Amino acid sequence: ACSSKSSSSSENGTTASLKLSPTFNNKKATNASATKNSTLKLAEPNDSPFQGISDQVLSTNQEDADVFAPGGGGSLFNVDKNYKIIDGGLANQRINRKAKTVTITLQKDAKWSNGSKVTAKDIEYPYEVIANKNTTSQQYSADFNTIKGMAAYHTGKAKTISGITFPDGEKGRTAVIHLTKVTPAMKYSGNSFIWGTVEPYEYIKNVPIAKLASSKQVRKNPIFTGAYKLDKVVEGESTTWSPNKYYYGKTPQIKHISINVVSSNNIDKAIQSGKYDFTVPGSVLHGTDYKELKNVKNYKITGQPALSYDYFGFNVGHYDTKTQKNVMDKNSKMANKSLRQAMMYALNLDAVSKKFGNGITWRANTLIPPIFSKYYDSSAKGYPLNIKKADKLLTDAGYKKRNGSKWRSDPSGKKLTIYFGAMTGTSAQAAEYQDYLQQWHKVGLNVQFTGGKTMEMNSFYSTLQKPKQSSIDVYAAAWGVSSEPTPTQLYGEDATYNMGHFVSKKNTQLMNEMNSDKAWNDTYRTKAFKQWQKYMNEQAAVAPGSFSYNWVPVNTRVKGFDMGPANNSFWSNLSLTSSSLK
Amino acid sequence: MDTAANFLTIKDVSTAFKINGQFYDAISHVNLQVHHDEILAIVGESGCGKSTLATTIMGLHDAAETKITGEIDFEGTDLLQLDEDGYNQYRGDKIGMIFQDPLSALNPLKRIEDQISEVMDYHTDLSKDAKHARVLELLDQVGIVNPQRTARQFPHELSGGMRQRVIIAIAIACKPDLIIADEPTTALDVTIQAQILDVLRDIQKENHAGIILITHDLGVVAETADRVAVMYAGQIVELGSAEQVFNTPEHPYTRSLLRSMPQRENENDDLYVIKGNVPSLQKMPSQGDRFAPRIPWVPASAHEEHPSMHEVAPGHEVRCTCYKNFQFPDQQGGVTA
Amino acid sequence: MWKTILRRFLIMIPEVIILSILVFLLAKAMPGDPFTGSINPKADPAQIKHLMRINGLYDPWYQQYWNWVVHLFHGNLGNSYQYQEPVTRLIAGRAGNTLWLALFTMILTYAFALPMGVYAGRHEGKLPDTIIRVYTYVTYCIPFFVILVLGIWIFGYVFGWFPTTGSISSDASSWLSTIGSRFYHILLPGLLGALFGTVNIVQYLRSEVIDAKHSDYVRTARSKGVPNKDIYRHHIFRNSLLPIAAFAGYSITGLLNGSIFTETVFSYPGMGLLFVNSISYRDYTVITALVLIYGILNLIGTLLSDIILSIVDPRIRIQ
Amino acid sequence: MSLVEIKDLKVHYPIRSGFWNRVTDSVKAVDGITFNIEAGETYGLVGESGSGKSTTGKSVVGLEKVTSGSIMYDGKDITERANRRKLDYNRDVQMIFQDSLSSLNPRKRIEDIIAEPLRNFEHLSKEDEKLRVLQLLDIVGLDADALYKYPHQFSGGQRQRIGVARAVATNPKLIIADEPVSALDLSVQAQVLNFMKKIQRQFGISYLFISHDLGVVRHMCNNIAIMNRGRLIEIGTREDIYNHPLHIYTKRLLAAIPETNVNQRAAHRASRLAVEKIYDEQQSKYYDENSEAYPLVQVSPTHSVALPEEIAHQLANQEGEVQA
């Protein structure tokens, strides 16, 4: 632990030391026989078998989304590189601010992989499934109540959702969604108001919604709208695909695709021994894997910043179950901003990222990940290592070492012990957490693990989600974010996920601005995001930890690989240059 | 005796066991002949080498752990020169053996019939049916009341007496010339013992076999044996017809044994007790009379240095000359040592 | 005998009931709940509370237990929270894999162990015997998973002889290739499991053979003139194999325990791996069902051992 | 008054079967026997294997749970545990076992083995205890250096004597000797039998001497009981049993004893076969319809036999005539 001097961060924000491109421009000529007969072999690194729910409405986990990805996931819209919805996908979207409606119109030749037409009812049915009283879906959120009649349907008062209409009938191509308000977020894919996928109503209508998740139609023989159709599912293990001849878009070029779940312990060896073309983009590979894979022959590493970030949360209040709002406690141990800032300055996040992340992770400077290039505040400084500043902040705020103690006490002179909550994970993570403690000890703060050791994930979250708790003062965790980055659900006043309970008028106001009427103007919205980032950074109630790449090793026989969000035809753009793996 | 009937001749046989890397004689220089149509009994205390003699004849010793010298002439063949396969031609066929513990001597997992017909598998080429018939015949012969049923049973379903009969049936299945019975009745009740001995005798008569009957029960010997060999510490110390040995016992050991038996005559007296113990293999004196330490009142001069057998009557031999003037202390009139 | 078997089954009932209560309580005592794991901004906490409520997770434990028992009698073990499908179907899908692997491992174990044990016993004290014994000690000392990890690394990756994940390859389509692929996938885990599982059998068999060699009935057989090799074939082998046969049932326990490791290392979707996954997910219904099933399988294993023994050994009769 | 009075003693072992594994039948190991043991006498109990001799012996010493009947000692029924404890019963009644090796704990030194009953019943000081053990060793003819040795270091005869030393350590009134010499060689057997007689003379001990060797029993016992299938068949003095046996079972047992007189071999065998023949043919006469023994009938002050009254007397008279 002698890294305190090696402050390596740049003055202006942070950037990844490593530059990865989301595309792999393979110039090789495509071998004809390769196209005809060969199989694209993909790996899905995951420790458990996938669950097998092909339906995005019902599934919450990444594995399922990944192994069913060639089917297109029923995705409605095409997006640009900022995840903004554009025309040209399965459907186009029009927002009418005056009428407060969103109109979704399907492509003319939009078909399911069994040949039947995609209909307007298919656009509406996901809402029914999500909001049904007996659903197993976890997707329903308060935001859906902005759709007219949705709340009534959700509570079972209404049989149908009155706010979704079909101008040319259920079998037609258009659905209109009537809302109580429209927000700028709706322009982006992944927002929490407009659902982005279709359900094959005709195909599944006979299955009770409660049983949908376990039905054959969802698990064994699901149909899709994407470039490939499902041939076979081996439960929990693999899926195989072949071109979907009813696909409305670009004709797929590969004869077969297979996706296998590979235990994350084994993934490096599997790639090194040339068993797979690439890992499904979206699946998670770690920094330790990168070290193993970066120099593997015949593979090229591609990547883009991930839709996620690590952060530090401070417990500064509680959740009032009566008003269903978060409340700050002035007297809480972590209420002092200087203390929080000092703790962040004490951390050597740059060094840690470098050592453990191998370039795949780097210190985060703000709470919006850089994939949102428009909103990401690259100028934010975040909290680089600065022990001196930390010491000064503490001393100035009255956290002094008294009576010759090794540790600082709080301004009132009371002993100060801060409890750090962290989840049990890999040995590298354990080492990181240990390192954080050491860093805090360096500035004289007596920080201990809650319960003396890292916590098992379930205990960790059930502790944090208690309305009021005092066993965790500061914690390290991560968020995966949606492609629409509005942070209200995480940090809003009434957000249950606001587990540090930081609330302020300013914060509420800044977040409201992001989706206010003015925010239909992109520059305004961008400004709002940046202001919020600045505020949050300054408050340090939730402080950025690290960003990382979502990266994929791609075999050099693959052509047309581009994992960027703007590549809406990812699967049909892929082709192979030789019939066997290299 | 008729030498033609002399089908087994044991000449100067010694068997030594390896104990802690050294060989010690368990039986030494045994000479013995067995005739057809006779029961030769071998008696002696526990550990004097009776079983060893039997297993030596049967060739059941592990070559690495034992050293056997001498000659066992069986109908003109020296058994000790045979290899394992050669021996197997004799075992079970020409020589049958009966063991002491009838329970453990039978394979617990095989039916009685299989265990009996197994002998015939190797020594006859009878058909299956013929073997079955022979099994029933044998069981009947050894006095089992319901052969059909017993043939199908397992050893544990039979009583001790019945098991011993089965073992006898195995031993006689191929009508051997020689049957060695090692304490066949020790584990049994007197009444059963009498029956088993009857069976043995009948079989011997029928097959004209020669039987070596090993026992330490002098009563059994007196009832069944034609000739008797008394063993002590690995040596035969007295050999003669039953009448000779019981009516005119000569060797002090034989006389002591007979005297220590509870009998009508000594009903109310103390029994005679032989002093000391049988020496263990490692402590066996290398010369002199091995019984001498147990009759300390007999002067050393009465014993031979290398005791040999002396014929005292036709067919009656005694080892060592000490028998000539041996008397029990209480009969001696004050010459106690 | 069937009466005894039936009686044994009846005796099992209270044991299974006690186990079910125990497991149920223990499962509930684990911190967290099935939905804590799915914390992400896409899932609304209110909706999750709603799901908790309709799944009865806020009811008192006895109520939950009672509901569970009632469902049980309808052949319904509840729904997996993680997999969102009926536990019965979920486990049925996995049980086959586990049982195949276990059966195969058992066959291999015996195929290795019997010759080794007999050989070691027959040539007691000689060099091969010493080698076999050192081998058993070494495998006895090495934790099972180390064998597995080394095995998968060497044979799966370095040499690439065996598949390293899953139970079947994704391109097996015909009936024959399906069977073939399944078999190919259990080959390496089965071999490694057998390598580990032989220890007890080898040691036990060895001493049985040595005992049998010196037994009286073998002496009887020799005195019948039975040649040495036949003595081994008809007497020693048979008699010393019997107690081993009874091991078969007990070894189920060991195999099931081992399945947890094998399946984790080989990402082999069986009940063991399902259990490990369900633990971190707090998938109560699955955990409870699996522990119960394993418990019942253990019981059946014991019963099987007793039955086998009574069939092969005429001395033991269940009346 | 007799030392021990055994009355209608029954020991049954349950046989379980059926679906619920309930007791459906029982092995009647001992099925209603009555006899008395007098002080200072040796009482012989003879019978075939499995006839219930050991079970009787164990019941008397308190090792076996008695099904019914009583064993009176000192006016108390010692089939009850509490009474045994109150009386320190085993201080007065001890046992010698058949297998000398297994009856001595192989992990204990001789001193501790012999001292065991002393420690439980007499609570002597360390010195006194050691002295007593040494005296006992001396009495049974063993050297003091046996003290710290283990049982396996002794010969069968010596071990049996150690067993006797333990049995007499508390100066008991009765010793149950269950086949004490049947595992021993002739010479050693003689040694042990002599010795048992000697200490009987010295300490006035009574023996219940169990054996199936009629030669040994004749040598040791004044009174003899013949047992068959859990019941007593005949009771009498040595004279009565050996010279005037009444029951065919007794006769058969006696006939089966091998005779050491070689010269009368043939005659002896003939008479044995004759008895055997009668036994086979006349079973029904000597046993009741369930082939169980009849109740005992007294034919003389010392002699009883299990036969129907008239037959018993008839046979007794015949015997008398033959005698005369």
Added chain:
Amino acid sequence: MAENFEQHSDVSAADLARLTQEAQAEATPSTAKIIWSEFKADKPAMAALIIIVGFIVFVMIGALFINTPKMMETNIMAYFNQPFTSDFWLGADSGGRSVAKQLIVGSRNSIGIAIGLTAISSTFGICWGLISGYFNGYIDWGMQRIYDFMMMLPMTMMIIVLVTIIPHYNSVTLTLIFSIFYWEGTSRLIRSRTLAESEKDYVAASRTSGTNHWKIIFREIMPNISSLIIVDCTLSFAENIGVETGLSYLGFGLPSQTPSLGTMIANANDPNNITQYWWTWLPAALEIIILCLSISYVGQVLRRSADASQRQGSIN
């Protein structure tokens, strides 16, 4: 009553000292001495014994000089440091922590667990087996039912469930959890031997000598199965050293701040570590193998000397 004996024996109080002395001169060596001489005769066994004892002592003392929290501190610069350097004899692990020091403390912890577990489970199993084997009737019946029930429990699963429930679990609680399940093998072994042993006449002899049941069980029967107990304990000790490794592999082992051989071997769960960072797991694995082999070798000798004293029994 004493006079009674005086009368018939020449031995008197005066001879006591002399005779005792004589007896002592002839006394048979104790089992411990027999075992010791067996070790002296068998050089490899002696080596094994020295390895075990020496190692345990070294580890116990060595661990005292190591400040565990300090040792477990992350040292980013030493991330996977190569072995055989002056700072890190055996290299460093992913947290830059010295493998050598961890090995010492980890061995201490693992051996501690093994000792604790062996002590608890063996003691319990032995008592259980003895009592259940000695008494028949309801006691045995009841104990057998409990035993059957325990046998039914799927051990690994139950341990995992318990480990997740216990809030602050550490090596002590882990030992206790394991103890719940590890007595069964011992108890079965002991019970079957006790059953056989109870049949023997010396037990009957003790009962007729007025010795009470508990004394018979623990003073008479137990010494007779002591060789079995010793051998069983040594073998379970060997087995118990590696007992938590499997759990650590599955991720339910000791907390990472408590190093153990298990947590170290669990480094092998990552195939990368197997080859590249072999020093993170190999020393621990080798240590387990060497220790276990030594222990089983010692167990062999113990068994042999136990057999030897039994063999003496048959030579009169």
